[in-house]
Amino acid sequence: MKSFLLSLGFFICTVVLIPVTSWSQGQPQNELNESSELESDKYLNGLVKKNLIPDQRIMPMQPIEEGDIAWEKRIQRVVETREKLNLFFRSQELNLFSSLRNMINEGKIKAFSDENFTNPLSASEIEAKMVTFDTTFTFDPDTYENKAVIAKNEINWEDIYQYRLTEIHYFDKQRSVKDVRLLGIAPIYQSPKNKDAGIPPAPIFWIYYPETREPMSHERIFIDDNDNAPSTWASVFDQRRYTSYIYKRSNVLDYRLKDFFVPNPEDPTDNSPVDMLMYSEKIKNELLNFEHDLWEY
Numbered sequence: 001m002k003s004f005l006l007s008l009g010f011f012i013c014t015v016v017l018i019p020v021t022s023w024s025q026g027q028p029q030n031e032l033n034e035s036s037e038l039e040s041d042k043y044l045n046g047l048v049k050k051n052l053i054p055d056q057r058i059m060p061m062q063p064i065e066e067g068d069i070a071w072e073k074r075i076q077r078v079v080e081t082r083e084k085l086n087l088f089f090r091s092q093e094l095n096l097f098s099s100l101r102n103m104i105n106e107g108k109i110k111a112f113s114d115e116n117f118t119n120p121l122s123a124s125e126i127e128a129k130m131v132t133f134d135t136t137f138t139f140d141p142d143t144y145e146n147k148a149v150i151a152k153n154e155i156n157w158e159d160i161y162q163y164r165l166t167e168i169h170y171f172d173k174q175r176s177v178k179d180v181r182l183l184g185i186a187p188i189y190q191s192p193k194n195k196d197a198g199i200p201p202a203p204i205f206w207i208y209y210p211e212t213r214e215p216m217s218h219e220r221i222f223i224d225d226n227d228n229a230p231s232t233w234a235s236v237f238d239q240r241r242y243t244s245y246i247y248k249r250s251n252v253l254d255y256r257l258k259d260f261f262v263p264n265p266e267d268p269t270d271n272s273p274v275d276m277l278m279y280s281e282k283i284k285n286e287l288l289n290f291e292h293d294l295w296e297y
Contacts, residue, residue: 050228050230052230053217053218053219053220053230053232054218056217056218056230057217058213058214058217058234061181061210061213062175062179064170064172064181065174068172068173068174068175069170069171069172069173070171070172070173071170071171072168072169072170072171073168073169073170073249073250073287074166074167074168074249074250075166075167075168075169075246075248075249075250075283075287076164076165076166076167076246076247076248076249076256077164077165077167077244077245077246077247078162078163078164078165078188078244078245078247079162079163079164079165079242079243079244080161080162080243080244080245081160081161081162081163082161083243085242085243086242086243088221088222088223088224088236089163089242090157090158091221091222093222094219094220094221094222095157096163096187096233097157097160097187098157099216099219099233100185100187100207100212101130101157103212103215103216103219104126104205108215109207109208109211109212109215110207110208110211111126111205111206111207112205112206112207112208113125113205113206114206115166115184115186115203115206117184117206117208121205126205129155129204129205130154130155130204131152131153131154131155132152132153132155132191132193133150133151133152133153134150134151134153134193135148135149135150135151136148136149136151137149153191155189155204159189160187160188160189161188162187162188162201163185163186163187163188164185164186164188164203164247165182165184165185165186165237165244166182166183166184166186167180167181167182167183168180168181168183169287171294178290178291178294180240182209182237182238183208183209183210184206184207184208184209185206185207185209185212185237186203186204186205186206186207187203187204187205188201188202188203188204189201189202189203189204190202209237213234213237213238214234216232216233216234216237217232217233217234217235218232219232219233219234220232221233221236245277245280245281246280246283246284247280249283257276257279257280258276260276260279261273261275261276261279
């Protein structure tokens with residue numbers, strides 16, 4: 001009787017366990033569901049994975065017909081990144097120079113050597129502009145000779161203090177508005193060697209903004225008030241959210257403002273730099289008054 005009960009118990013356990021085992025073996029071991037978490041999302045450097053800026057679409061520029069332009073003026077501005085309102089240009093991780101350089105290296109945009117966008121730079125030419133070589137001589141006490149030592153210095157974004165912008169102010173009679181169209185952006189750089197030699201800063205390369213506008217719409221900027229503010233470099237330049245001074249206005253002699261106000265080191269009362277800034281403000285007011293004079297109030 002005892003052996004019969006043991007056999008019956010073994011048979012019941014076998015009947016119950018076989019379906020459970022078969023069901024568990026038929027289930028996938030790594031099946032993902034709503035509560036599953038991807039390995040790449042486990043260690044986010046923030047609250048959530050931010051996709052608003054990478055996935056957003058930018059509105060295309062307003063098309064312009066040549067016959068609709070009744071008036072235009074070409075202006076060049078200089079953005080000084082050390083000014084308080086322009087400090088976001090110098091963000092440690094989200095600075096403009098690093099964004100431009102990454103887009104160039106990835107082939108998203110082209111760089112030009114001139115402000116007229118006629119001479120595109122190759123990858124090797126761009127790399128040569130990004131690197132400078134300094135030659136120094138050291139004395140070798142063993143051979144009693146001076147040996148040349150060549151140091152390779154790569155341009156750091158922290159050495160870019162200014163950007164030059166080319167923009168066109170125009171009046172569109174089709175829409176009856178005065179508008180501004182940004183054409184080019186150029187980082188300005190002065191090497192220590194050029195600074196000692198008295199050579200002024202010069203553009204490293206020029207970027208054609210209409211081509212750069214779409215990639216720039218996916219490049220985030222830093223905003224002090226809100227770290228999560230979804231703003232991009234494209235919105236900065238489209239809305240002109242920076243302070244600048246006018247460097248050049250189109251003229252028959254193709255002069256820059258500093259060509260009109262040449263400083264005289266021998267004159268202690270010379271105020272050419274201040275006069276140039278004042279004249280820059282005068283041009284700004286002339287552009288503003290031109291727009292106001294178009295209408296009657």
